Amino acid sequence: MADGSPENDRTASPPWAGGYEIVDLSVLVAEDLPCYWPTHQPYQAKVWNWYEDRQDVASAPLYSREGPYATRWLALDEHTGTHFDAPSHFIPHEDSGLPNAGEWGAVSADRVPLSRLNGPAAVVDVSALTGSAGEASVSPLVTVDHITAWEEAHGELAAGDVVLFRSGWDSRYRRGPAGRAYAHDVIVTRCGDAWPAPDVATIELLLDRGVRCAGIDAPSIAPVQGKLPVEVHVTGLGAGAVFVEGLAGLDALPPRGAWFCFLPVKLEGATGAPGRAVAWVPHAR
Template sequence: MLDGSAVHGRSAVPAGYQVVDLSVTIAEDLPCYWEGHQPFQHKTWNWFADHRNAMASVYSRGGPYATRWMAIDEHTGTHFDAPLHFIPPPDSGLPGAGPAGAISADQVGLASLMGAAAVIDVASPGGGEGGMSPLIHPSAIVAWEAANGMLNPGEIVLLRTGWDRRYRRGAAGGGYLRDVLAGRSPGWPAPTEPTVELLLTRGVQCLGIDAPSIGPAHDPVGVHVRGLGQGMVYVECLAALDALPPRGAWFCFLPIKVEGSTGAPGRAIALMPATES
């Protein structure tokens, strides 16, 4: 299989660093979309040759090539929330409207979605009431800073909950989102509004999490409004944050650019110092 380094004859990754993929794979049998929203669909439009099958025929409508179409919600898989997601436009006359409501995903500067990563371990021991998220309080941030130094303006804070281990195919993936929303199991750890406020005072403008939402399962609105209303953006459904050190990695999320969108899926990566084998 060819990759960019093979095509160009050299690696594009800076010497001494490795790329860590922090994105989930999206597929129809993975819990990649929010329950009750547009389900992710991925279907063949054109195949190399006609192939009739009782379950799902495919056809060569335009010649010997393959292409597929997608039906996808803006908040599918690893994605980010733009301020417009929860803040109404300033001229809408709606409650909570404000300037941040004019910022759609395509207007968010890419520089705000990349930078030095501060990875904070907030994994929960589990248990608790079905449908309720354990809360991440400001004390968790303060404790991390006591061990790793104060957060700096512009750092990307990534909350490692370990929830991505529940991202599985088929019925086994129900524990990622469906069972939580149905009240059958406790929710993922999520920050409180005061925690978001503390991060804002530190100059953090991008907050990521390896769970379906930055908001608690039982009350997602307040946390979204508090951060997005101040121009903060959230990267959700990350994965593999346990591969990153508390400090020392560089984070980057590149969303697709859709005009007027409330958010967008994309690819999240980190560059981190390569380990010697």
């Protein structure tokens, strides 16, 4: 009988994925990890039912309300952990009369086809930019030149490609106070450097290439400073693209050759949803 261990999960591949390894690209979600946007709803998990009543737990008693089994309830923002942004995250409904309104504002997370969240992975290494801004809470920008240089080496991007920006920022995803460098020090105290992220022109180039899904191993696809957080999201989501944020372990993927897949929780009307991101990576020959 399978023991459910991570080792078994990692090595078990479906028959159609022969010659490939399944790599988990998702962060772990826990209360002491920086899995939520620091100014939004924090993630919490609370025990609803335990196997038996326990009054000797220091923090809070446990109750067997419904029988000898365990279950918890969760409090979480739609954009918790590894998650994706649906168009409705920044695009209001076209009849709303609000700025940036458009037809894509009707597309919530549950209405995004899974085909939009799957495709050949094009991994763009921008880790050299990390820490290069020289100013707190300013993101080094991934520019058009970075994309064209990558294309010279690996071929032009095409419709259906999933562009993944590997910054190495996920190394800051740590438990406890050390995890503040991931997002809190960037957004709240504004005392830390910020993750690299594409500028508007770069998103426009991806759209011109037919790319409709992009991801990053940082809390957001957008730079931190000025109007760029809104402008980058509006540019991409307003054209029907989606963004997968909070990825991890992109260094396990080659620039070309892997297949990316993100499967979100199907939440009605959601502006985004957490889920599991994986890649099928071909074995070295």
